[in-house]
Amino acid sequence: MITIENIEYSYDGALKKALDGVSLEIGDGEFVAIVGHNGSGKSTLAKMLNALLLPDEGSVSVFGMATSDEEKTLDIRKKVGIVFQNPDNQIVTTVVEEDVGFGPENLGVPTTEIIERVHNALDAVGMLDYAKHAPHMLSGGQKQRIAIAGVLAIDPDVLVFDEATAMLDPLGRKAVIEIASRLNKEKGKTVVMITQYMEEVIAADRVIVMNGGKVAMTGTPEEIFKRGNELRALRLDVPVMVELRDMLQAEGLIPENDALSVSEMAEVICRSLLKN
Amino acid sequence: MLKDITLGQYVPGDSVLHRLDPRTKILLMIAYIVAVFLVKRIEVFPVIIIFTVGVTLLSRVRLSYLVKALKPMKLLLPLMFLMNLFLIKTGDLLVEWWIFKIYKDGLINAVFIVLRLATLVAGTSLLTLTTTPIALTDGLEKLLSPLKVIKFPAHELAMMMTIALRFIPTLVEEADKIMKAQLARGADFESGNIIKRAKAMIPILIPLFVNSFRRADELAMAMESRCYHGGEGRTKMRVYSFKTIDLIAFIAMALLIACIVIMNKFMPNIF
Amino acid sequence: MPIIVEKLTHTYMPNTDNEFVAVEDITLTINDGEFFGIIGHTGSGKSTFIQHLNGLMQPTGGSVTVDGFDMSDKKQRAKGRALVGMVFQYPDYQLFDSTVLDDVSFGPKNMGLDAEEAKQRSIEAMRMVGLDPELFAEKSPFELSGGEKRRAALAGIIAMRPKYLVLDEPMAGLDPSGRREILATINSLRDELNCTVIMVSHSMEDVARSAERIAVMNDGRLYALGTPDEIFSRTKELISLGLDAPQTARLAQELRERGFEVPEDIYTNERFVSWLKGRMNDA
Numbered sequence: 027m028i029t030i031e032n033i034e035y036s037y038d039g040a041l042k043k044a045l046d047g048v049s050l051e052i053g054d055g056e057f058v059a060i061v062g063h064n065g066s067g068k069s070t071l072a073k074m075l076n077a078l079l080l081p082d083e084g085s086v087s088v089f090g091m092a093t094s095d096e097e098k099t100l101d102i103r104k105k106v107g108i109v110f111q112n113p114d115n116q117i118v119t120t121v122v123e124e125d126v127g128f129g130p131e132n133l134g135v136p137t138t139e140i141i142e143r144v145h146n147a148l149d150a151v152g153m154l155d156y157a158k159h160a161p162h163m164l165s166g167g168q169k170q171r172i173a174i175a176g177v178l179a180i181d182p183d184v185l186v187f188d189e190a191t192a193m194l195d196p197l198g199r200k201a202v203i204e205i206a207s208r209l210n211k212e213k214g215k216t217v218v219m220i221t222q223y224m225e226e227v228i229a230a231d232r233v234i235v236m237n238g239g240k241v242a243m244t245g246t247p248e249e250i251f252k253r254g255n256e257l258r259a260l261r262l263d264v265p266v267m268v269e270l271r272d273m274l275q276a277e278g279l280i281p282e283n284d285a286l287s288v289s290e291m292a293e294v295i296c297r298s299l300l301k302n
Numbered sequence: 303m304l305k306d307i308t309l310g311q312y313v314p315g316d317s318v319l320h321r322l323d324p325r326t327k328i329l330l331m332i333a334y335i336v337a338v339f340l341v342k343r344i345e346v347f348p349v350i351i352i353f354t355v356g357v358t359l360l361s362r363v364r365l366s367y368l369v370k371a372l373k374p375m376k377l378l379l380p381l382m383f384l385m386n387l388f389l390i391k392t393g394d395l396l397v398e399w400w401i402f403k404i405y406k407d408g409l410i411n412a413v414f415i416v417l418r419l420a421t422l423v424a425g426t427s428l429l430t431l432t433t434t435p436i437a438l439t440d441g442l443e444k445l446l447s448p449l450k451v452i453k454f455p456a457h458e459l460a461m462m463m464t465i466a467l468r469f470i471p472t473l474v475e476e477a478d479k480i481m482k483a484q485l486a487r488g489a490d491f492e493s494g495n496i497i498k499r500a501k502a503m504i505p506i507l508i509p510l511f512v513n514s515f516r517r518a519d520e521l522a523m524a525m526e527s528r529c530y531h532g533g534e535g536r537t538k539m540r541v542y543s544f545k546t547i548d549l550i551a552f553i554a555m556a557l558l559i560a561c562i563v564i565m566n567k568f569m570p571n572i573f
Numbered sequence: 574m575p576i577i578v579e580k581l582t583h584t585y586m587p588n589t590d591n592e593f594v595a596v597e598d599i600t601l602t603i604n605d606g607e608f609f610g611i612i613g614h615t616g617s618g619k620s621t622f623i624q625h626l627n628g629l630m631q632p633t634g635g636s637v638t639v640d641g642f643d644m645s646d647k648k649q650r651a652k653g654r655a656l657v658g659m660v661f662q663y664p665d666y667q668l669f670d671s672t673v674l675d676d677v678s679f680g681p682k683n684m685g686l687d688a689e690e691a692k693q694r695s696i697e698a699m700r701m702v703g704l705d706p707e708l709f710a711e712k713s714p715f716e717l718s719g720g721e722k723r724r725a726a727l728a729g730i731i732a733m734r735p736k737y738l739v740l741d742e743p744m745a746g747l748d749p750s751g752r753r754e755i756l757a758t759i760n761s762l763r764d765e766l767n768c769t770v771i772m773v774s775h776s777m778e779d780v781a782r783s784a785e786r787i788a789v790m791n792d793g794r795l796y797a798l799g800t801p802d803e804i805f806s807r808t809k810e811l812i813s814l815g816l817d818a819p820q821t822a823r824l825a826q827e828l829r830e831r832g833f834e835v836p837e838d839i840y841t842n843e844r845f846v847s848w849l850k851g852r853m854n855d856a
Contacts, residue, residue: 062748063748063749063750063751064718064719064720064747064748064751065718073523076527078523078526078527100529100531103526103527103528103529104529107527107528108524108527110520110523110524110527112517112520114472114517115516115517115520115521115524116520116521116524117468118464118465118468118521118524118525119436119464119468120435120436120464120467120468121436123539124436124539124540127539128525128528128530129528129529130537130539131536131537131538131539132528132529132530132531132536133529134535134536134537135537136537137537137538137539137541140537140539141539144539160471161468162468162471162472162475165615165616166615167615173524176528177528180528180529192746193745193746195614195615195775196614196775196816196817197614197615197815197817198615222747222748222749224749225820258750261748261749261750261751262748262749262750263749263750263753265820266778266819266820266821266842267820267824269842270821270824270842270845270846273842273843273846274846274849277846277849277850279846279849279850279853288820288823288824288827289827291824292824292827292828292831295824295828295849296828296831296833298853299833299852299853302853476666479661479666480666480667482624482629482661483659483661483666483667484667484669484679485629486627486629486654486658486659486661486730487667487679487680487683487729487730487733488654488655488679488680488683488684488733489679489683490683504669505667505669505670505679508669508670509665509666509667509668509669512665512669512715513665513666
């Protein structure tokens, strides 16, 4: 459980506050999506979650530990792992399996256990076959899966994806989202998905929309997407299927519904067509 | 493609030499250099040559790789040979032609120096041919770690080498992309004098530096996020341990050195 | 005059162990003034392909001619290259100078224009891409936001007045509004400059909305070439290639699989609504 209380943060020399009074709670096992346009403060917020940044004002508490407590920094990072945006800039060594082992090595985990953890982590992201490969020869999506495995090997309770899909192609993006949902559902990991792609928000339990360093909206995906005009005003969008749903509802072609994905829409339209 | 470049010259394999502990190999390389310099007389040199060829055969690395390692010396070797041949003027006069005079000591010395340089380079290149850069880094870190007592940053040095090895291919690729982006804007890297060409590099170097600093920043943050806090209390995923083959290798080297010392002393003069 | 690509093949490191055929036997023509989309997943050869269009790479087989200039010929290549502006995916690869204006002027100066004309063109280009010269000319390009950097990079190419504008993933990494705005800018540039646009994109929605013709690349080959109607009527195939069809096309496909007859040219929301309306009214 992560509790964020009224935090503020400014980067050195910046005129505007990157975070301006954010309060938030993230429960165990939750899948939370944080969306917002470039510069809305969402990535700054991500780095607050495991003490990479410390708030100027307010407090962040991770499983009861304050991120401002330096002695707890390592324990906090064991609980909260972050997958960053650029896959290249988070892979440290020249062999895939050694990179995945980097976190456990830092924690002083015994060698036999590191090997086991690396194996399991690579298995979880479907990259076991690449254990001996050189990272720079992999595709962006594959590198990002290695980065996820690197975080998993530390065995955190909370996984933060800090725009981890922004630099990937559609296939890579899909793989990352699938892994995130699976870790949430099957392993009970808390997932915080920070993104600009509204399609990636659909699977979340709760969506938090950031704007100007503040929380602008929160709610379930259904609730958020009902407010399409507000989203657009915040430089965001609704998923293509939600746009279609709204258009069809406005024409009175389908009844009120909560369909967000292609298959849900197909279901709704099917029913309407058959009724007709 | 540029990203296919391999660093160092590691030849993958599973030979005895590949399986030796990197620490053993580093230490043996030093011992080998000592052995080569211990040879005082040309009569003893065949021992080194036989040893080097023998080890190469054991490594299953093709001999052509050793020849390739000698390529950068294709100017130095003949030069050393000729200098020794003509500048040493002791011993019997062997050949005289116009102003050139070749003496026996000159010839022997010339052959000796070329053999010494060639075996040094070929023999030591076996280390990098059979050891991955990362294993070398690990080996160095382990060997240097006793120096931590006098505050020598063995871990930090090894970490820096690892990161450099990891990012060199990435940066080479990036430099290539930047160059293309500027070429597309009509940049000209090929014409003009040196100063003009150096100036033409600015549009490549600045984006490369700016991007590298950002990379460094992001990497530092990612490493911290993954609980990196220096070398203290760190374990290693890959553990090296001295095995029987390492012991055998040390004994073989000791025998070589003993051989050389004894032969230096007792081998009869041939020349 | 168009860009004519004939039997284009590019092999990396030919006759070695690492030989790799990146593009193979591509024949197509890009007509004057058209908006030409290129889609294909990573590694399909599309970025190798577009680098041939302005001679950054030379064919190892076949030929590329731009307005009659043979891009394999060193002298003609320079002339051809001057016609083709190329905007790379990440603006960070090209921004280097101390001010945005200087950076945008880099290209025009390389073309041999005098300082005044280069400046005029650069200011005009900045205006066209939506970077107010008053506000941005003297700023450092490294202070800009992601979207602004992208515009500055685009201006640097526009200032060279290319006849063909090649864009590699111009919207990647931008937020939804940023994506919409850049796409709108590209469309307005096309009208204003009367230039041909060649755009590589992962976003099927964007390609579907803007492109007049689309080339689908797969495994280094030209898999399909046609109008969006023709291409997206093959949604099922696109998905099997690992490509992302527009979501509305996927929806139409799913309905077809459930036994409904949905016409093949339905891949945008607007068309879907009018189709469903028609169908409901008929019934």
